[in-house]
Amino acid sequence: MREVADGHFEEGPALLIRDDIIALVERALGAAQQAGDIPQFAAPEITVEHPARAEHGDFSANLPLRIQGMARMKAIEVAEALRAHVPEHEAVERVAVAPPGFLNFYLSPAWVATQTAAIIEAGETYASSTLGGGKRVQIEYVSANPTGPIHVGNGRGAAIGSTLARVMAAAGYEVEQEYYVNDAGTQVAIFGRTLYARYQQLFGREVQIPENGYPGEYVADIARAVKERSGDQFLKEPGEEPDPDLGRIGLDVMIEGIRADLAAMGVEYDRWFSERSLMEEGGAYDVVMDLLEQQNYIARREGAVWFTSSDLGESKDNVLIRSDGQPTYYATDIAYHYDKFVVRKFDRVIDIWGADHQGHVSRVKAAVAAVGADPDALEVLLYQLVTLKRGSQVVPLSKRAGEIVTLRDIVDEVGADATRFFFLLTGANQTMDFDLDLAKKQSDENPVYYVQYAHARIASILVKAQDEGYSSDGGDTGLLLHEAEQALLRQLLLLPEVVEKTVLELAAHHLPHYAQDLASAFHAFYTQCRVIQADQPDLTKARLLLLHATQTVLARTLGLMGISAPSSM
RNA sequence: GCGCUCGUAGCUCAGGGGAUAGAGCGCUGCCCUGCGGAGGCAGAGGUCGGAGGUUCGAAUCCUCCCGGGCGCACCA
Numbered sequence: 092m093r094e095v096a097d098g099h100f101e102e103g104p105a106l107l108i109r110d111d112i113i114a115l116v117e118r119a120l121g122a123a124q125q126a127g128d129i130p131q132f133a134a135p136e137i138t139v140e141h142p143a144r145a146e147h148g149d150f151s152a153n154l155p156l157r158i159q160g161m162a163r164m165k166a167i168e169v170a171e172a173l174r175a176h177v178p179e180h181e182a183v184e185r186v187a188v189a190p191p192g193f194l195n196f197y198l199s200p201a202w203v204a205t206q207t208a209a210i211i212e213a214g215e216t217y218a219s220s221t222l223g224g225g226k227r228v229q230i231e232y233v234s235a236n237p238t239g240p241i242h243v244g245n246g247r248g249a250a251i252g253s254t255l256a257r258v259m260a261a262a263g264y265e266v267e268q269e270y271y272v273n274d275a276g277t278q279v280a281i282f283g284r285t286l287y288a289r290y291q292q293l294f295g296r297e298v299q300i301p302e303n304g305y306p307g308e309y310v311a312d313i314a315r316a317v318k319e320r321s322g323d324q325f326l327k328e329p330g331e332e333p334d335p336d337l338g339r340i341g342l343d344v345m346i347e348g349i350r351a352d353l354a355a356m357g358v359e360y361d362r363w364f365s366e367r368s369l370m371e372e373g374g375a376y377d378v379v380m381d382l383l384e385q386q387n388y389i390a391r392r393e394g395a396v397w398f399t400s401s402d403l404g405e406s407k408d409n410v411l412i413r414s415d416g417q418p419t420y421y422a423t424d425i426a427y428h429y430d431k432f433v434v435r436k437f438d439r440v441i442d443i444w445g446a447d448h449q450g451h452v453s454r455v456k457a458a459v460a461a462v463g464a465d466p467d468a469l470e471v472l473l474y475q476l477v478t479l480k481r482g483s484q485v486v487p488l489s490k491r492a493g494e495i496v497t498l499r500d501i502v503d504e505v506g507a508d509a510t511r512f513f514f515l516l517t518g519a520n521q522t523m524d525f526d527l528d529l530a531k532k533q534s535d536e537n538p539v540y541y542v543q544y545a546h547a548r549i550a551s552i553l554v555k556a557q558d559e560g561y562s563s564d565g566g567d568t569g570l571l572l573h574e575a576e577q578a579l580l581r582q583l584l585l586l587p588e589v590v591e592k593t594v595l596e597l598a599a600h601h602l603p604h605y606a607q608d609l610a611s612a613f614h615a616f617y618t619q620c621r622v623i624q625a626d627q628p629d630l631t632k633a634r635l636l637l638l639h640a641t642q643t644v645l646a647r648t649l650g651l652m653g654i655s656a657p658s659s660m
Numbered sequence: 661g662c663g664c665u666c667g668u669a670g671c672u673c674a675g676g677g678g679a680u681a682g683a684g685c686g687c688u689g690c691c692c693u694g695c696g697g698a699g700g701c702a703g704a705g706g707u708c709g710g711a712g713g714u715u716c717g718a719a720u721c722c723u724c725c726c727g728g729g730c731g732c733a734c735c736a
Binding site for chain 1: 674
């Protein structure tokens with residue numbers, strides 16, 4: 092039981108064994124200094140890592156190498172001195188010194204084996220933690236303009252955002268997922284005029300799509316739907332401005348489509364935040380403008396209203412209100428972030444943007460500071476753009492171009508699971524190619540099948556065991572000492588670290604890589620160790636428990652990625 | 661030009677101060693007389709873009725250079 096926040100307690104998972112090892116090193120240092128084996132000095136923060144080679148143990152501390160200077164001793168001697176003072180721990184079988192000065196920890200196979208029970212008990216909460224301490228974090232992602240269907244690049248943001256949301260929730264944050272709907276501004280106006288042009292065309296008028304308009308067929312589709320439902324209700328005299336209601340209806344249709352497309356990929360938001368709502372009388376936009384005025388961050392020149400962001404270290408000032416009286420996207424974005432921090436008081440705000448918005452990051456941070464919030468509480472995660480390909484042929488993504496490959500196309504063709512896994516596999520600041528031909532192939536080249544197959548295989552064995560009357564009741568997990576069993580168990584024990592790392596780095600790609608390693612360890616175990624053996628009832632029970640634990644962790648890992656864990660494929 | 665980012669196996673990518681640099685795909689060769697072969701094992705394949713520097717130790721940090729991507733609007 093650990094305190095989460097405000098005296099609220101919850102059942103805690105087993106502590107990370109890694110943290111226990113760190114504590115052992117720390118205590119060894121204290122004891123060695125106490126005993127005079129190592130001189131007194133303030134030690135740096137202690138870390139341990141998993142050695143690349145199994146012969147170097149399960150955990151390795153490089154502390155001796157790092158403090159050899161301070162101790163004025165050879166690293167190897169520091170290591171020896173520390174080793175002599177490492178306290179006993181049930182999980183640690185032995186501690187060894189290795190040149191040039193590593194302190195290596197070897198876990199007890201028996202201890203590792205018995206962790207199976209703890210994993211099964213934790214079930215779908217395995218690898219949950221209280222790292223976030225109940226802090227309120229908002230994750231805003233995709234937020235593509237509702238003037239067109241969302242495309243491949245948005246899909247990458249969707250996969251990363253919704254996965255981070257799941258993982259941070261597991262790590263003890265109170266997470267709110269949000270989509271910022273740009274339902275105001277010039278692009279929306281252009282969309283409205285485009286829709287009206289399409290609408291007029293349906294009544295035989297010779298009207299061109301406006302310059303900079305949206306040529307996609309989807310606008311004509313909406314126009315047809317409106318005509319079907321409302322006839323010529325929105326038709327005005329030639330040359331007149333379109334009815335704003337028409338634009339609004341069109342936008343609603345688009346937003347509903349976006350919502351459905353994202354839902355098809357397993358992405359659900361807690362809130363869809365309307366940009367237009369900021370502009371209401373006395374809304375955040377008015378408040379922020381007054382605030383900036385009071386803080387002397389406003390300048391009027393060339394007929395426009397400027398934010399003097401260069402006073403805050405920015406390379407230049409930025410326009411808030413254009414000379415035509417329309418606020419810029421930047422101005423409403425300041426109001427939006429004011430709402431996030433000052434009105435709704437999130438502890439952390441994570442914005443996930445495409446890398447083409449990179450220039451916007453410091454501007455928004457400067458604005459956040461100007462309205463009195465902590466700019467460090469805003470974390471902007473940029474993902475590099477996706478190049479869409481058909482084989483070696485690059486497909487243009489632009490909404491304005493002829494061919495529009497939507498996210499929905501991809502999800503329909505390769506499935507939500509493969510789409511998500513594929514997007515998550517590559518680190519966010521790495522550009523990636525999305526090869527439609529390859530993604531469509533549904534072959535074993537797609538690693539999601541490898542992972543899901545492991546889960547299905549386990550389910551199949553468990554069913555068979557049940558059919559044949561085997562049970563894991565009373566099984567002794569201490570029997571799981573085979574090399575392949577131990578390797579698998581060590582993978583299972585890694586998930587809490589992966590979750591922590593994912594949260595600390597805001598790097599979702601660790602999960603699919605871990606999933607593959609875990610599946611690989613399972614498949615190797617499966618090949619070497621038969622589970623159901625009539626002449627070995629005790630071992631059968633123990634291995635059934637191991638299967639339960641593995642299935643639990645696989646399902647958990649897939650679940651954190653928003654990917655299904657099928658029982659059959 | 662300035663800023664951000666990337667350059668690691670034939671291809672797609674991990675690793676981002678630690679020990680002999682990893683995985684998948686592809687390639688070569690093995691493994692189904694028992695639980696799902698969408699599987700397993702082994703092998704070939706690398707001057708970690710280049711050059712300096714910091715460090716006990718650099719693919720990792722710093723500087724410069726080369727080469728890609730993206731920004732640098734009264735667009736969003």
